[in-house]
Amino acid sequence: MIIPKLAFKNIRGAGLRTWLNVIALSFSFVVIIFSQGLYNGMSDQVEKATVDAEYGGGQYWQDNYDPLDPLTLNDAHAKVPEELQKLVAAKKALPVLVRQATIYPQGRYQNALLKGVPPEQGILSIPSFALKAGGGSIPALIGGRMAKSAELKAGDSVTVRWRDVHGTFDANEFTIAAVMKTDVADIDSGQIWIPLETLRVLLAMPGEATIVVLEKGSRFDSPVAGWKHRDLDFLLQDIRALFLTKSLGASIFYIVLLLLAMLAIFDTQVLSIFRRRKEMGTLMAMGMTRSKLIQLFTMEGAMHAVLAAVLAAAYGLPLLTVVARTGFGLPQATESLGYALGSRIFPVFTAGLVMGTTLLVLVVTTIVSYLPTRRIARLKPTDALRGKMT
Amino acid sequence: MAEGDLIRTQNLVKTYPMGSSRITALDQVSLAFQAGEFAGLVGPSGSGKTTLLNILGSLDAPTAGSAEVLGRLVERLSHREAAELRNHSIGFIFQTFNLLPVYTAYENVEFPLLLLKIPPAQRRQMTMAALDWVGLADRAGSRPGQLSGGQSQRVAIARAIVKKPELVLADEPTANLDAANSRAIMETMVQLNQGLGTTFLFATHDEKVMRYLKRKISLNDGRVEKDERLGGEAGK
Numbered sequence: 001m002i003i004p005k006l007a008f009k010n011i012r013g014a015g016l017r018t019w020l021n022v023i024a025l026s027f028s029f030v031v032i033i034f035s036q037g038l039y040n041g042m043s044d045q046v047e048k049a050t051v052d053a054e055y056g057g058g059q060y061w062q063d064n065y066d067p068l069d070p071l072t073l074n075d076a077h078a079k080v081p082e083e084l085q086k087l088v089a090a091k092k093a094l095p096v097l098v099r100q101a102t103i104y105p106q107g108r109y110q111n112a113l114l115k116g117v118p119p120e121q122g123i124l125s126i127p128s129f130a131l132k133a134g135g136g137s138i139p140a141l142i143g144g145r146m147a148k149s150a151e152l153k154a155g156d157s158v159t160v161r162w163r164d165v166h167g168t169f170d171a172n173e174f175t176i177a178a179v180m181k182t183d184v185a186d187i188d189s190g191q192i193w194i195p196l197e198t199l200r201v202l203l204a205m206p207g208e209a210t211i212v213v214l215e216k217g218s219r220f221d222s223p224v225a226g227w228k229h230r231d232l233d234f235l236l237q238d239i240r241a242l243f244l245t246k247s248l249g250a251s252i253f254y255i256v257l258l259l260l261a262m263l264a265i266f267d268t269q270v271l272s273i274f275r276r277r278k279e280m281g282t283l284m285a286m287g288m289t290r291s292k293l294i295q296l297f298t299m300e301g302a303m304h305a306v307l308a309a310v311l312a313a314a315y316g317l318p319l320l321t322v323v324a325r326t327g328f329g330l331p332q333a334t335e336s337l338g339y340a341l342g343s344r345i346f347p348v349f350t351a352g353l354v355m356g357t358t359l360l361v362l363v364v365t366t367i368v369s370y371l372p373t374r375r376i377a378r379l380k381p382t383d384a385l386r387g388k389m390t
Numbered sequence: 391m392a393e394g395d396l397i398r399t400q401n402l403v404k405t406y407p408m409g410s411s412r413i414t415a416l417d418q419v420s421l422a423f424q425a426g427e428f429a430g431l432v433g434p435s436g437s438g439k440t441t442l443l444n445i446l447g448s449l450d451a452p453t454a455g456s457a458e459v460l461g462r463l464v465e466r467l468s469h470r471e472a473a474e475l476r477n478h479s480i481g482f483i484f485q486t487f488n489l490l491p492v493y494t495a496y497e498n499v500e501f502p503l504l505l506l507k508i509p510p511a512q513r514r515q516m517t518m519a520a521l522d523w524v525g526l527a528d529r530a531g532s533r534p535g536q537l538s539g540g541q542s543q544r545v546a547i548a549r550a551i552v553k554k555p556e557l558v559l560a561d562e563p564t565a566n567l568d569a570a571n572s573r574a575i576m577e578t579m580v581q582l583n584q585g586l587g588t589t590f591l592f593a594t595h596d597e598k599v600m601r602y603l604k605r606k607i608s609l610n611d612g613r614v615e616k617d618e619r620l621g622g623e624a625g626k
Contacts, residue, residue, distance in 0.1 A: 009497070284476075
């Protein structure tokens, strides 16, 4: 225990030099935790919004369905199998029928996806109840992005054309029952939601679906003939990969910050070893071994990180707690980034993130502190006492 | 080594590289010191006083010959063994005091005991006793920057003797002090030599120190020129 005590006394005695390093290093702590927390928050927020509005607790896809290949849509439909139908009846799953269509808003031409969803469903967080609207024409629900691109608003009518199960073109007037505000572009851009049973009739596909969405938390993953189970890990993999890439990109910024702090620590260590040669000689004369000296100087450097962690906790914890609670607003332009971000981001600072960052900075600081001390291993006590460095 | 010898050197040689040649700092030095001696190595600069002290303090190793200190052959000691010998049995006093600047007088004196892992209560008692010996118990909380040269050297003496070593090596302990402080320092060391029985070995060319010595060894060009037994204040 003598080494940590001595190290603490020494760096405390170094005064302003110590505190400058500690302050610089504490910024690194806070910035790393903040930026990683920000990406954690964004990722959590996007995942939650997407799960709530689109993925539920996992999905079953009709064997032919490939969301990345629109040409598969014509064949991506089948009767909902009995196993899944039981879940649907128990309101633990939700069938969705998907079909390509063309819409003609204000005489223009635009491709769209027709999606049939039961209006009374409670599994996805979309306002499908709006599709219960009566009246002569077919009620349709669209998102804000679709409304903007097609220049449609609630109450407007739009002509929609599609092919039924036999490949025969058919068309009808749909009335926009509601324009939903959603952060999830995947259920919005280029999509029109109508009542499932209506779509089944229009397509002549009674009892059929393209996707069956399971309720959140569902553990049902039994194999179903003709259908593929897609769990959340599969469905969210692109989002997670996207945020991992973004998080790694952001790490360049804090790596630079960390490097600057490490440069300061390294510089302090080199200067300290150069200036304190006589002190090292005295310590050796008193019986301290070179390895203990190396430990002492390394510990002094590493202790900067410990003090920085304490300082970062002192001002960073309240600051980051406030940011985590209040979040901060994002510019409108982020809507077009392609992922489901709300208008405010709430960073998420986990214990793992804080501990991991602390450990990372401690380890890096210790390594950087150790490197200059290797010279001590060659130091002769007599040279040190004369103020020479061998 | 004869019985009672604390230190014995036999044909001790120390050379240093200087460019392409080597200079001889010690040349065939054979000496013996008994426990309780108060001896001085005197001679002009470059005569080999400090080199001999360094070897006897196991801070350096001889190029040839043998140096036996407290029953250990210095030339055969590993770095760790030499550190252990210094830690347990040898105290050092330097010309420039070499106090650790960020520590108080108390902490400076306590330091060797920390290395020896002495328990806190005993450490405190020993530290205060050492400060008391040198008359600085009331300055225990002062940092080196707040002490005069004489006080700093007394703290250094307290640090050297706090662990009650068998041997104290002092390299020009009065060179940076005025006459009054030099006298006070020497008298303190005489008292410690007599009171604790600690062996003191000085390197000095300070005439004021000479009258305190019980033995004076004159070195010149690395050789022992004269080895005299004196009355000295320490002998009275």
